[in-house]
Amino acid sequence: MVGQLIGPVVPMHGLGGAKDLPIPAPLAIAGGTAALVVSFCVLVLAWRRPRYAGTRGSGRPLPSGLAALIDSDGWAWALRLLGLVAAGWFGWALVAGPDLVTNPVFGSFYVLLWVGIVPASLLFGRIFRALSPVRTINLLFARATGGEPSNGVTAYPAWLGSWPAAVGLFAFVWLELVNPHSAYIGPVRLWLAVYVAVMLIGSAVFGDTWLSRADPFEAYSDLLAKLSPWARREDGTLVWRSPLANLATTQARPGLVAMVAVLFGSTAFDSYKDTPRWVNFVTDLGPDVELLNTLALVAFCAAVGFSFTIATRTTSVDPETGPEHRALPSLLAHSVVPIIVGYMTAHYLSFFVEQGQTTLIQLSDPMVSGQNLLGTANWTVNYWLSFHPTVLASIKVLAVVIGHIVGVVAAHDRALELLPKKHQVVGQLGLLVIMVVYTATGLYLLFGS
């Protein structure tokens, strides 16, 4: 099967055509300055007592009727069915569709799923687990064999934390950004087959905790859902909660920093890999573009992970009452999530809007044979965003700055909780500096690539 992929023709492009123009320098500088000023205002002027500590019980319960509907079996099964139908449609195009760029498989996988998971989770909370076809299949297998979906052969080892999800996320971004055949159907089929196999066998062994910790899409969606207004109290009551209070309830598991590092590092690499400087460097060095890009992707993710670990561990904590030093990176990692969301919005907005529309049109014709099964085939793509580069650039910078502000506030609040009184300002400096560095790097890549 691999044989058919390797021919004389090796195009180096993935999905999507034109890219955004770089953001204008004045906007980039204004954004960076705003981020810097806000950071110091938060540090010096903001509240002195943690506001979001112990918010697990907070939030306003939903109206009872709405809560009853969302908690009902019928609702859960409707969403599962929707997930299965969507997966079936996608699977049909994946297995039986032609290997053409216009096959909706590529847009569905790289745009609607991977990028769409961000707005969907911010709006609706833990959406992927509600729809997840592998979760539903695990549930059906458990029912059919008289077991519980949450019980496997053995318990999921807690020390593994979210590491499997971080590995899965890396596997995805590698396929998307490094594999030169990412827009051919063979590698997508192979990736998804391995994904389904690992998820199903893992959940049979460890129960469905495996899916929460190892399914890259579910773990990613759950993480983003902490920035949504939807939450559950520990007793299961469905509540609306301020996204900042919700974010503070992120579980500090092993591997959380790795997840965050892969998400942020890979998006930065995506900006960087198309700069003429990198493209020329890679082509000059010889044929093994794939290896070089793999190393660069690892380097970007590692740079984020190590810099964050070092910055958070320089923070001074009370040796008696404070947390252990090595626990600090995961206890603070949630604060990078808003920065990631801001940067992803900036990086993917026009791609999502325009390539997303293209995909919706293509989904009517999964066999690429001129059908119009969903009635979307006659739609035309609205390129308004591309035609208004100044508006687009302003939205991008705004997204980065808002993400930075939310992140800095979240980090400040957690620092107040963790740091001894006398170190509260100085102790936060390392973290604040690294956040400004991340935001400035993001702006620089949007400006310079």
Added chain:
Amino acid sequence: MAHAPRRLLAAALTAALAVALTGCGGGSTDAAGKKGDVELTATPMAQVTATPPADAKVIAVTVGKDSVSPSGTQVQVKRNQPIVFQIDAVEAGELHVHSSPAKAIDFPAGKSQVQISIDKPGLIEAEIENLGKLVVQLEVR
């Protein structure tokens, strides 16, 4: 725990099925995979009669056996400005312009010329498809 091995078996069988499906999935493999691209052909220089328009951006491209020139240069153009590629190639090939939709321009060996324009602002890569090498990045404003 009699159910656990059965569930593991069901999971393993489904996993095997998924892997098998990817191996023998149907679908024609069109190596080029370019349906939806705008297909153009460069005109051999001997047959070119008119000179490029006065406001055109002329980009001279040299294609060797395994090299191109320019190689990754950024070129600024305006929306709808004529862009003329004057190609000098040792063998026939394809210049791929990653606009939306993409343009696939076949060129013959020797000297040839093709004119395009781009209607949307953005960064657009033009590469020699058969060599996998970037020629220019068009910055369309």
